Amino acid sequence: MLIAQLSDPHIRPKGELYQGVADSNRMFEEAIAHVHALDRRPDLMLITGDLVDEGQPAEYAMARELLSASRIPVFVIPGNHDHRENFRLAFQDHPYLPKTGPLHWCNDDHPVRLIGLDSCPAGQHHGQIDTQGLAWLAGVLAQDRVKPTLLMLHHPPLMSGIAYMDKYRYMEAQPLEAVVRAAPNIELVLCGHVHRTMLRRWAGTVLCSCPSTTTEIDLQFAPDARPQSHIGPRGCMLHWWDEAHGMVSHVSHIGDFAGPYGFA
Numbered sequence: 001m002l003i004a005q006l007s008d009p010h011i012r013p014k015g016e017l018y019q020g021v022a023d024s025n026r027m028f029e030e031a032i033a034h035v036h037a038l039d040r041r042p043d044l045m046l047i048t049g050d051l052v053d054e055g056q057p058a059e060y061a062m063a064r065e066l067l068s069a070s071r072i073p074v075f076v077i078p079g080n081h082d083h084r085e086n087f088r089l090a091f092q093d094h095p096y097l098p099k100t101g102p103l104h105w106c107n108d109d110h111p112v113r114l115i116g117l118d119s120c121p122a123g124q125h126h127g128q129i130d131t132q133g134l135a136w137l138a139g140v141l142a143q144d145r146v147k148p149t150l151l152m153l154h155h156p157p158l159m160s161g162i163a164y165m166d167k168y169r170y171m172e173a174q175p176l177e178a179v180v181r182a183a184p185n186i187e188l189v190l191c192g193h194v195h196r197t198m199l200r201r202w203a204g205t206v207l208c209s210c211p212s213t214t215t216e217i218d219l220q221f222a223p224d225a226r227p228q229s230h231i232g233p234r235g236c237m238l239h240w241w242d243e244a245h246g247m248v249s250h251v252s253h254i255g256d257f258a259g260p261y262g263f264a
């Protein structure tokens with residue numbers, strides 16, 4: 001299987017820019033085209049939150065319009081910029097999404113099991129999953145301790161070292177960590193939110209965050225650094241899995257670059 005992961009497109013109403021500067025809609029269109037132009041078409045496309053910037057219906061309408069170009073089945077989880085009920089309405093034809101409550105879901109239709117978590121408490125920017133959500137996750141994981149599994153949540157449950165992002169991190173990660181640690185078949189935990197690639201050994205598995213298709217949040221370690229981002233290298237991730245080789249993850253940059261140059 002080849003699984004594409006896109007994250008944080010921050011789609012705006014048609015004709016509007018993200019933060020007044022970035023044409024996030026065009027960039028998302030280019031990201032979808034990028035994934036379709038690969039020499040192997042991914043079997044699935046995951047989008048790990050912040051599909052839109054302000055949770056507005058007009059943004060979700062634009063998201064659906066842009067996603068209609070995809071020939072690849074799409075699976076979505078919300079981010080802190082999404083609005084849970086507008087998100088649910090926009091993706092009501094996605095049968096894996098629950099009709100009420102937090103948007104936690106599990107899909108068992110593929111050789112890799114997919115579990116999506118809703119780490120977004122209403123009206124908040126930090127991440128958190130309540131006791132019921134964690135109990136749901138523990139129950140779903142207990143149903144299958146063998147099949148390779150991808151777990152997705154928008155907020156990385158760790159400190160990034162970037163103070164202005166850590167303010168909005170997943171809070172009190174230890175209960176989630178314990179649930180994940182009990183499931184040895186979780187190959188990867190996939191996140192968005194930080195608009196950068198980040199890796200960490202976590203809960204007995206590997207956690208990675210995906211670049212945004214739109215902007216790159218600046219990497220600054222000073223505790224008082226001012227929040228800022230660049231329209232820098234955009235990218236997506238490609239998770240390649242087969243039974244013999246396990247899961248291997250690549251970052252694939254989106255844009256035009258010099259080359260190709262052959263080598264021997």
Ligand SMILES: [Fe+2]
Nearest residue numbers: 008050079193
């Ligand atoms: Fe974001």
